[in-house]
Amino acid sequence: MGASSNPSRTADTRDRLIDAALVVVARDGLGEANVKAIAQEAGVTAGLLHYHFASKDELLFSAVERAGAEYIAALDALIAGHEPAALFDAYLGFAAASLHAHRPLFALRFALAVRAINEPALAQRLAGGDAAISARLAQVLSRHAGRAKPDPADEVGARMIKAAFEGLMLSWLSRPDFPMEAALARLAAAVRAAV
Numbered sequence: 001m002g003a004s005s006n007p008s009r010t011a012d013t014r015d016r017l018i019d020a021a022l023v024v025v026a027r028d029g030l031g032e033a034n035v036k037a038i039a040q041e042a043g044v045t046a047g048l049l050h051y052h053f054a055s056k057d058e059l060l061f062s063a064v065e066r067a068g069a070e071y072i073a074a075l076d077a078l079i080a081g082h083e084p085a086a087l088f089d090a091y092l093g094f095a096a097a098s099l100h101a102h103r104p105l106f107a108l109r110f111a112l113a114v115r116a117i118n119e120p121a122l123a124q125r126l127a128g129g130d131a132a133i134s135a136r137l138a139q140v141l142s143r144h145a146g147r148a149k150p151d152p153a154d155e156v157g158a159r160m161i162k163a164a165f166e167g168l169m170l171s172w173l174s175r176p177d178f179p180m181e182a183a184l185a186r187l188a189a190a191v192r193a194a195v
Helices: 005-030 035-042 046-052 054-081 086-103 105-118 119-143 152-174 178-195
Strands: none
Touching: 005 035, 005 046, 005 054, 005 086, 005 105, 035 086, 054 086, 054 105, 054 119, 086 105, 086 119, 086 152, 086 178, 105 119, 105 152, 119 152, 152 178
16 A cells, blocks of 8 residues: 555654654754655655655755744734733743744754755745744734734834844754843843833
8 A cells, every 4th residue: 555545644654754854953963964864763764755755855844834834823823812911921931932842943944044045945935934923923012012903013023023033042052051041031021121
């Protein structure tokens, strides 16, 4: 029976491969992560990996896209489930918890972002997820300020906060002793003072 004859099994295999790719990239680095190591981590053959993904890059992009979709869905639920007065603090808690829960994913995302500097097609592919996350953060800011819809200042503020947060994440990923919790608290205090 072929892998495509059972959609559930196919999805499970794709998910295992994506999860394995995150583990291997976090452990070995993007440049050293190879199809054989990813397949071995997932408990499948390299041929099965290529059955599901045309290349290692497609597998890595799929990992980032899957995680981005899950992150956006969680943000949407967070926005819908909190009163405006509590939303900003709920967002900060969610963002901090996401860091620790998804460290390998963030390492992969940053590695791809560095590649995107010189690869416009990759930059364009990553831009959609970035824009969606910034749009959700603009909603958090507008609701925190008592507005039903984000205004241009919320949109710029969201992009600035996202950029600052990414800078902190990069420091945290590259330096194990970086005081991430203290840095996040300072960033939150600055944002609260600004909004």
